[in-house]
Amino acid sequence: MTRTAAYDRIADWYERDFLGGPAAGATAGNPRGLGHLLGELLGAGAGAACLEIGCGTGVHAARLRELGWAPVSVDLSAGMLRHARGRLPVAQGDAARLPIRDGSVAAVVAVMVHTDMPDYPAVxxxxxxxxxxxxxxxxxxxxxxFCGGFADRTDADAVVVRPGYLDADWTTASWTDRGLRDKVGAGHLPLSGLLHGFLDAGLALERFAEHGDPTPIVMAVKARRSGQAAG
Structure with a gap:
């Protein structure tokens, strides 16, 4: 878990510089620019609880409330939660062992965090x-x-995919030293491994979206827990 806790030492930089820079909302991979995907895939909440796994500094709480959800979160990093506590109710904990009872929430979201979690299928x-x-x-x-230690995005119009896409591993390799991955590392699952993780967890895939131009930086998935919805 030390990989995820690495955010403790960069939490202030993440909140101030990475999220708060002048191009924060315009960059396809910056979490602040992804609220439209939450709207498209999650939809309206009518006041129901929505758990955000790995909220970081809590930048999506306002958007979830706009959609009618009551956001709560679990995150491992105490440094990130120091910023998040004023934005939504939070608890410090491991995403692979959530301190939440079975069948208790109407929705769960995970935004730009799966590469921070060494065992995302468990999550x-x-x-x-x-x-x-x-x-x-x-x-x-x-x-x-199109993203990972194998992807060179120096030229945004011509991403170079080098050997390594099929390897599920952890790396600090990055095409830039101004991002996150050279600082905290990243896990990688090829597309097949990621999608099998949903199926193996009993989540039925419903919709997909890709974001970023000309080569997508973001892929989004809407899935649903199998079983009849509660009345």
């Missing part, structure tokens, strides 16, 4: 466990085909 199992039958799960993450 997907936990998301399915805490969802009510018929509950919705929205994953928004870096695109597994």
């Amino acid at each position: 997907l199992h936990e998301a399915a466990r805490v969802l009510r039958p018929g509950g919705v799960f929205v994953h928004i993450g870096v695109h597994p085909c």
Whole structure:
């Protein structure tokens, strides 16, 4: 878990510089620019609870409230939660062992965090466990085909995919020293491994979206816990 806790030492930089820079909302991979995907895939909440796995500094709480959800979150990093506490109710904990009872939330979201979690398939199992039958799960993450230690994005119009895409591993390799991955590292799952993680967790895939031009930086998935929705 030390990989995720690495955010403790960069939490202030993340909030001030990475999220708060002048191009923060315009960059396809910056979390601040992804609220439209939450709207498209998650939809309206009518006041129901929505668990955000790995909220970081809590930048999506306002958007979730706009959509009618009551956001709560679990994150491992105390440094990131120091910023998040004023934005939504939070608890410090491991995403692979959520401190939440079975079938207790209507929706779960994970936004730009799956590469921060060494065992994301275990996190997907936990998301399915805490969802009510018929509950919705929205994953928004870096695109597994075009982002990672194998992808050189120096030229935004011509991404070079080098050997390594098929390797599920952890790396600090990055095409830039101004981002996150050279600082905290990243896990990688090829597309097949990521999608099998949903299926193995008992999540039924419903919709997909890609974001970024000309080569997608983000891939999003809407899935639902199997079973009849609660009345």
